[in-house]
Amino acid sequence: MPEVQRIVFAGTPDFAARPLQQLLDAGVRPVAVYTQPDRPAGRGRQASASPVKQTAVAAGLPVFQPPHFRDQTSLDELQALQPDLMIVVAYGLLLPTAVLTTPRLGCINVHASLLPRWRGAAPIQRALEAGDTESGVTLMQMDAGLDTGPMIAERRLPLPATMTGGELHDALAELGAQLLLETLPDIEQKLAAARPQPDTGVTYAHKLSKQEGQLDWQQSAQALANRVRAFNPWPVCWFEWQGKPVRVWSAQADSAEATRPGTVRRSDERLYIATGDGWLELLQVQPAGKKAMPVADWLRGSGQALQSGEVLT
Template sequence: MKKLRTVFMGTPDFAVPCLDMLFKEGYEVAAVVTQPDRPKGRGQKLAYSPVKEAALAYNLPVLQPGSIKNDDFYNQILSLRPDVIIVVAFGQFLPKKLLDLPAHGCINVHASLLPKYRGSAPIHWAIINGERTTGITTMYMDVGMDTGDMIIKAELPLLPDDTTGSLHDKLKDLGATVLSDTLNQLSAGTAPRQPQNEADATYARMLNRDTERIDWHQPAVAIHNLVRGLNPWPVAYCRLQNKSLKIWQTKVYNASQPCTEPGKVVQITKEGLVVETGKGTIEVLEVQPESKRRMKASDCVCGYCLTVGNMFE
């Protein structure tokens, strides 16, 4: 069976296993399209995207357009004659003219079980909302946000201690496997096409500073899920003693204990400290005080003289 000629569009680390798979399975990658180099770090030196680094390691041609909506870029892709365009966390919406270009369409690898969690932060919100399962969906792209017909869905259990970081790493590998199956079915002419049920659609909206701030009036389980869902980026936070305090790791101490003062430290433990919430108590295990390094909460207790009765704002 002939391998499809592809153009790959992606930017972050999440997309790299899919590009690795294309190379290792012998697909002809006519070009890799990724976002322009961005300033990074204290020196603000221009840095390659993870996808660009992978493409260069495979000696693949790299395109980095500022915009993909102009005729010059369209004509450049047209000249490459791709059978299919593969899009994995690229970072720009594709115009209809480009979506209609390849004979087999534009295929997206999305990190949720569509139609749930369309949008830019599906991994974060699956954890924040306490989902028990998530997964990967491949789909034919259209002009909407993750609204195209689905091809293959693969489920993955979401473990109680998963963070966005750990789930991201599982899903990026699963994405490569599902993409491989999808391309095989496309080549064979057996790929299914299942419309999404709009009634079941939900959206994983962009994260902002309000999302990151812990509301201690929420139940302990919800706060724990928020901390997991924002680890390792952008990290949940609160305020203590008029300073910002990032909360990296927690565990539910007692999910149903009656509480009267949400945010109050009620116990110092060997590993950290126990805080009242709107329902139940939560043990804070790892923190990062303002302008300081990450540390065990027990070290913060000693270094900042925290005691029972302190209030998290």
């Protein structure tokens, strides 16, 4: 079979910029890079280039930013590149069949889970939220479904009990880049041997929302501790006190029998909140308008008024 020479890379966030940079470091230069259009960001809401675009521009690669692939112009641009293969990593746009079939070898995707578990938009956070003890990355051949294509290769990663969403993101970005580089030299043979995903074990990682970050004290302490670490650094868990949100960056579960959910138990330096099953000990918090701090600093400062026996809603 002909050698894979003309590669197109498609991705948007930092999770995708890392494998793109490692491809470049290994001497693999895509003929073009696709990324989402610049979006408003920061306090000034000025248009900001994605991490993938920044990486591509720094390397002198052509960049395409179609808002979608529903028009013929975008499809014609891709076809004119005559790609052998399209590598897709967290691109954020649905690819129609006309795009998937344009490259000679089709499109492959680096997905941040062990498929078929956690198909969808937020596999990193959902794995931690569910208390999974293992995650990893899957390299798959893309089809018209949502992360349903045949699996080419995978790498597994054990999950420490304290790992945050941000830490897992970084670990899987590195693991995905390594897997891609290892597989690319004989990708044609690996594609021919790709295996269908099993029908059992399918779960969906639905998109995150800020509203999900609000802590529900009726849930168990372990479920809340999992959510706190999963949602660090975004969207970050929080609860309301004195009419303002207090963000929770770190917490741990205590299995001791608890009282009414939401009840506060505190000392000078430690803070526990009763849950539906056990106590949640808050370790690092961020009161409104302040920086994140150890809970002891908050209790000695603006959190002094929080008293044992108070019930949070």
